[in-house]
Amino acid sequence: MDVLISIKETITVQEALDFIQSPECGGEVIFTGTIRNHTKGRGVVKLFYECYEAMAISEMHKIADHVKAQWDIKKLAMLHATGDKYPGDIAVVIAVASAHRGIAFDACEYTIDTLKETVPIWKKEFFEDGRD
Amino acid sequence: MGILLFGVAKDIAGTPKMDLPEHITDVGALKQWLYNHYPALMQLSSMMIAVNRSYATDGQAITAADEIAVIPPVSGG
Numbered sequence: 001m002d003v004l005i006s007i008k009e010t011i012t013v014q015e016a017l018d019f020i021q022s023p024e025c026g027g028e029v030i031f032t033g034t035i036r037n038h039t040k041g042r043g044v045v046k047l048f049y050e051c052y053e054a055m056a057i058s059e060m061h062k063i064a065d066h067v068k069a070q071w072d073i074k075k076l077a078m079l080h081a082t083g084d085k086y087p088g089d090i091a092v093v094i095a096v097a098s099a100h101r102g103i104a105f106d107a108c109e110y111t112i113d114t115l116k117e118t119v120p121i122w123k124k125e126f127f128e129d130g131r132d
Numbered sequence: 133m134g135i136l137l138f139g140v141a142k143d144i145a146g147t148p149k150m151d152l153p154e155h156i157t158d159v160g161a162l163k164q165w166l167y168n169h170y171p172a173l174m175q176l177s178s179m180m181i182a183v184n185r186s187y188a189t190d191g192q193a194i195t196a197a198d199e200i201a202v203i204p205p206v207s208g209g
Contacts, residue, residue: 122206122208
């Protein structure tokens with residue numbers, strides 16, 4: 001399984017798509033997480049993503065190792081953005097390619113669910129009303 | 133190497149970095165020291181300690197040579 005793991009200021013869906021292209025794959029699943037303009041009824045102006053990068057990269061590799069052991073996935077891209085992000089911006093992209101779609105969906109869901117539980121990245125919300 | 137603090141733990145302690153207190157030799161003792169000095173940390177739904185970039189359990193030994201991090205609930209994605 002080929003793996004692309006990246007944490008940087010700006011990420012794109014295209015770089016993940018480009019990475020997972022493979023003639024042996026017929027199923028590609030892409031998850032994108034974008035900035036929502038509200039949280040619990042309050043307007044969101046922006047988010048700031050902070051990251052413990054060395055450990056985050058290490059935890060993302062652990063997720064990739066599990067995917068590799070669990071499913072016959074050919075390509076996995078895991079990208080996360082950092083810094084100031086505004087509504088509509090992309091915060092995370094998971095892209096998975098395999099011969100058939102079923103396991104690609106499973107691996108993609110496992111990857112994003114586990115990333116949100118274990119990877120040391122934090123978002124701070126800035127609201128329209130200016131309160132914390 | 134010292135202790136790195138992130139997210140709301142950094143806000144509560146008011147610093148992104150501190151030295152490991154001399155008498156602290158394991159993760160559980162460090163957590164207790166942090167709760168004693170920064171009681172607001174007890175309000176977090178979880179507080180993990182990472183040692184050398186891996187999540188650690190309370191019994192894990194630590195020294196000033198380790199890279200220790202205070203990890204409040206993560207919220208990536």
